[in-house]
Amino acid sequence: RAKSEGRAMFRFFEPQMSERLEARRHLELDLRQALQTNEFHLVFQPQVASADLGLAGFEALIRWNHAFRGAVPPADFIPLAEETGLIRTLGEWVLVEACAEAARWSDSIQVAVNLSPIQFKDRSLVATVRRALAESGLRPGRLELEITEAVLLQRDDVTIAMLHELRALGVRIAMDDFGVGYSSLSYLRSFPFDKIKIDRSFVGDLGQSRDNVAIVRAMADLGASLGIETTAEGVETEDQLAIVRGCGCTHVQGYLVSPPRPAAELPALIASLAAGRRAG
Ligand code: C2E
Ligand code: MG
Numbered sequence: 001r002a003k004s005e006g007r008a009m010f011r012f013f014e015p016q017m018s019e020r021l022e023a024r025r026h027l028e029l030d031l032r033q034a035l036q037t038n039e040f041h042l043v044f045q046p047q048v049a050s051a052d053l054g055l056a057g058f059e060a061l062i063r064w065n066h067a068f069r070g071a072v073p074p075a076d077f078i079p080l081a082e083e084t085g086l087i088r089t090l091g092e093w094v095l096v097e098a099c100a101e102a103a104r105w106s107d108s109i110q111v112a113v114n115l116s117p118i119q120f121k122d123r124s125l126v127a128t129v130r131r132a133l134a135e136s137g138l139r140p141g142r143l144e145l146e147i148t149e150a151v152l153l154q155r156d157d158v159t160i161a162m163l164h165e166l167r168a169l170g171v172r173i174a175m176d177d178f179g180v181g182y183s184s185l186s187y188l189r190s191f192p193f194d195k196i197k198i199d200r201s202f203v204g205d206l207g208q209s210r211d212n213v214a215i216v217r218a219m220a221d222l223g224a225s226l227g228i229e230t231t232a233e234g235v236e237t238e239d240q241l242a243i244v245r246g247c248g249c250t251h252v253q254g255y256l257v258s259p260p261r262p263a264a265e266l267p268a269l270i271a272s273l274a275a276g277r278r279a280g
């Protein structure tokens with residue numbers, strides 16, 4: 001019985017499955033094409049000090065504007081780029097582009113770049129970062145690399161060694177999406193991060209959940225004990241800002257301050273953040 005049911009299910013799902021595979025294959029071809037024709041650009045979202053909303057830096061986030069598909073969100077193409085290995089080329093482009101852009105800003109403003117676990121499979125990542133710094137002339141201390149727990153999942157010595165090599169270049173290392181993985185705390189032991197970014201799922205319903213407030217406070221305390229920065233991601237309301245500030249998060253990032261903006265809009269954004277800070 002189970003066998004025939006299994007076969008019936010297979011027949012039922014088969015057309016859908018092949019359609020999905022087909023769609024995926026098309027997206028992959030488009031992605032390869034997009035790398036050739038420069039369909040990507042970066043947008044930048046401010047990270048500000050929670051105390052006075054002073055600008056600390058920008059996180060670079062990739063955008064893909066496809067001729068027919070329109071804007072394809074990173075959540076839709078980053079996983080595919082990772083599966084196909086295209087993330088190596090794409091990630092290198094992001095590093096070079098983000099450093100070049102940041103080199104145009106004032107020397108006090110940092111840039112944060114997301115790195116995929118797949119990029120750590122390539123020992124040349126360290127050389128790529130060195131090259132991005134050298135070509136742009138960006139002071140290494142102004143570059144922050146954001147990694148997720150997935151990078152440390154295998155916890156292999158090579159990954160940790162690469163993180164130390166990157167740190168030796170003078171760049172900062174941040175742990176992104178902190179708190180949503182399986183053993184966040186143990187990852188903190190494997191490498192001395194410069195910053196914890198508290199995942200926005202904790203920040204999103206701070207107003208409704210006293211538990212989340214307690215958890216955010218615990219994470220901010222942890223950061224303080226370790227002597228590192230804690231950024232609350234996804235701050236959308238004044239209430240959330242007040243709460244994460246009260247919890248002791250050193251920095252905030254989110255739509256309340258600004259959504260990610262294209263490079264051309266940054267001078268105006270930087271000016272308005274500076275003005276807001278004076279007014280505030
Ligand atoms: P992430 O690194 O955690 O980036 C933060 C995400 O939260 C961004 O989504 C940002 O637009 C969004 N966000 C910021 N403030 C708010 C807010 O107040 N409310 C809400 N609801 N969302 C907010 P985005 O740009 O769609 O990127 C999604 C993810 O894709 C990133 O998460 C990161 O994991 C990945 N990603 C983006 N760019 C790159 C890249 O250049 N390389 C790699 N490897 N991954 C990237
Ligand atoms: Mg990030």
Ligand code: MG
Pocket residue numbers: 176177197199200233
């Ligand atoms: Mg994040």
Ligand code: MG
Pocket residue numbers: 177
């Ligand atoms: Mg994320």
